[in-house]
Amino acid sequence: MSKRILFVIDGLAGGGAEKTLLRLARYLESLGHAVEVATLRDERALPVPDGVELIAAHDTRSRRTRKFGEVARRARILDSHLKGRGPWDLVVSTLLQTDRIVARSSLADEAWYRVPIHPSAAYIGSSRGVKKRRRLARLRHTYTGRKIVGISEGVVRDLVENLGIRPSRSEVILNPFDIERIRRLASEPCDREGRDYLVHVGRFNEQKRHDRLLEAFARSGFGGGLVIVGTGTNEQRRRLRESISERGLEARVDLPGFQTNPYPIIRHARALVLSSDYEGFGNVIVESLVCGTPVVSTRCPSGPDEILTGELARGLADLTADSLAESIDRVLADPPMISEASVQRFAIETVAERYLALAD
Numbered sequence: 001m002s003k004r005i006l007f008v009i010d011g012l013a014g015g016g017a018e019k020t021l022l023r024l025a026r027y028l029e030s031l032g033h034a035v036e037v038a039t040l041r042d043e044r045a046l047p048v049p050d051g052v053e054l055i056a057a058h059d060t061r062s063r064r065t066r067k068f069g070e071v072a073r074r075a076r077i078l079d080s081h082l083k084g085r086g087p088w089d090l091v092v093s094t095l096l097q098t099d100r101i102v103a104r105s106s107l108a109d110e111a112w113y114r115v116p117i118h119p120s121a122a123y124i125g126s127s128r129g130v131k132k133r134r135r136l137a138r139l140r141h142t143y144t145g146r147k148i149v150g151i152s153e154g155v156v157r158d159l160v161e162n163l164g165i166r167p168s169r170s171e172v173i174l175n176p177f178d179i180e181r182i183r184r185l186a187s188e189p190c191d192r193e194g195r196d197y198l199v200h201v202g203r204f205n206e207q208k209r210h211d212r213l214l215e216a217f218a219r220s221g222f223g224g225g226l227v228i229v230g231t232g233t234n235e236q237r238r239r240l241r242e243s244i245s246e247r248g249l250e251a252r253v254d255l256p257g258f259q260t261n262p263y264p265i266i267r268h269a270r271a272l273v274l275s276s277d278y279e280g281f282g283n284v285i286v287e288s289l290v291c292g293t294p295v296v297s298t299r300c301p302s303g304p305d306e307i308l309t310g311e312l313a314r315g316l317a318d319l320t321a322d323s324l325a326e327s328i329d330r331v332l333a334d335p336p337m338i339s340e341a342s343v344q345r346f347a348i349e350t351v352a353e354r355y356l357a358l359a360d
Contacts, residue, residue, distance in 0.1 A: 003089035010098045011043030017116045057081035075104035090359040114149040121278035154302020176351035190264035196224030199269035204232025213275035216324035231258040267291040311336040
């Protein structure tokens with residue numbers, strides 16, 4: 001039976017949450033469901049899939065005057081664009097700024113709030129004093145008594161145990177992946193085929209801990225190269241190049257920049273290495289497994305230890321360069337078998353059914 005589904009998100013930048021939402025929207029529309037996506041900001045780096053209706057509930061105030069009363073005003077704007085459109089069988093909001101606005105709107109009680117980050121690390125972080133109290137109050141006000149979808153067990157546990165948030169309901173639904181598409185893209189030609197290298201994929205920000213990555217790479221017994229796929233600000237690129245130079249790794253580390261299709265590079269690597277302090281989930285871990293490439297990852301909150309289970313857990317490391325180096329050596333010496341079952345639980349077909357079940 002066809003359902004009416006509404007996704008709400010701040011904008012359509014090129015981030016993981018936005019890509020995941022559009023991936024779900026595209027697949028659910030292909031099943032015959034009526035899918036709408038409401039965006040709250042005029043940002044369209046990603047295309048809206050054919051057959052999915054876009055609702056542009058944008059705040060037209062100038063940046064200079066936008067902050068005053070922003071959340072309540074944007075909630076009213078959202079309501080004005082949704083008037084007469086409902087009801088929906090399923091409403092899903094994602095990302096904190098969106099959730100704050102939805103929690104002040106007419107959708108507040110019916111929406112499921114999809115949390116794609118590890119809140120205490122990504123939002124509270126190292127903040128102290130008044131700033132920390134303000135951020136904690138904001139999280140509690142937004143999510144207490146709401147219906148929560150965490151993208152990992154760790155995300156839900158963080159909300160409840162570390163932040164003291166009590167949702168009315170909570171579900172863990174893993175991120176969805178189009179496995180056939182990833183494998184098709186991974187089969188495209190790669191000029192690195194036959195070379196001996198490790199790969200890291202991620203933005204050049206502090207969370208990804210490229211310093212730990214480089215130090216572990218230097219301390220490991222691996223004699224090949226390291227390909228770091230990603231991009232960042234000019235300052236972030238400068239610091240990364242300095243870190244490479246300080247360790248004398250210029251001849252062994254390659255920075256190809258952002259790749260529209262990184263999967264062939266992942267497929268032909270000996271292993272993918274993730275060195276993060278925290279993740280919401282760790283999409284690239286699943287993508288690497290789909291490509292048939294083993295993974296070495298820090299056991300960071302949250303996601304990696306929920307993805308790398310069983311034999312794959314040999315790739316997990318503590319949050320130190322020494323432990324990461326040891327895991328690199330261990331996985332390269334005896335690569336774990338990547339079973340089809342270990343990737344199929346992330347298939348979009350499986351995940352979409354979990355979302356549709358929320359409507360029942």
